[in-house]
Amino acid sequence: MTLTQTVEIPADRRVRFDFEVPLEIPEGKTEIVIQFPVREKVQSAAEEKPKMHIPRDRNGKFILTKEIIDEMLQDSLLKELTGILHTDMTLDEIRMARLAKHL
Numbered sequence: 001m002t003l004t005q006t007v008e009i010p011a012d013r014r015v016r017f018d019f020e021v022p023l024e025i026p027e028g029k030t031e032i033v034i035q036f037p038v039r040e041k042v043q044s045a046a047e048e049k050p051k052m053h054i055p056r057d058r059n060g061k062f063i064l065t066k067e068i069i070d071e072m073l074q075d076s077l078l079k080e081l082t083g084i085l086h087t088d089m090t091l092d093e094i095r096m097a098r099l100a101k102h103l
Helices: 066-073 077-085 091-100
Strands: none
């Protein structure tokens, strides 16, 4: 059995439900489950971002440039994790720093 009631959610987020339970439900303790349907935010066509085209080489592998990666990470939580990629070190300096750990 499903009981449905449409309510307005106030700013204080307090909602009171008033249901008349059918006679088929026995008196006494029972379990009530309330499930809120979540509606996904629908973006209008104007707000919708166009899909990004990432070029591929002749072997089918993606060609990623710094600009493409920055665009991919825009508005992303992964941006904080990529701090290790933002460095002024050259490739040789990175290699030397890694090798210094083993010396």
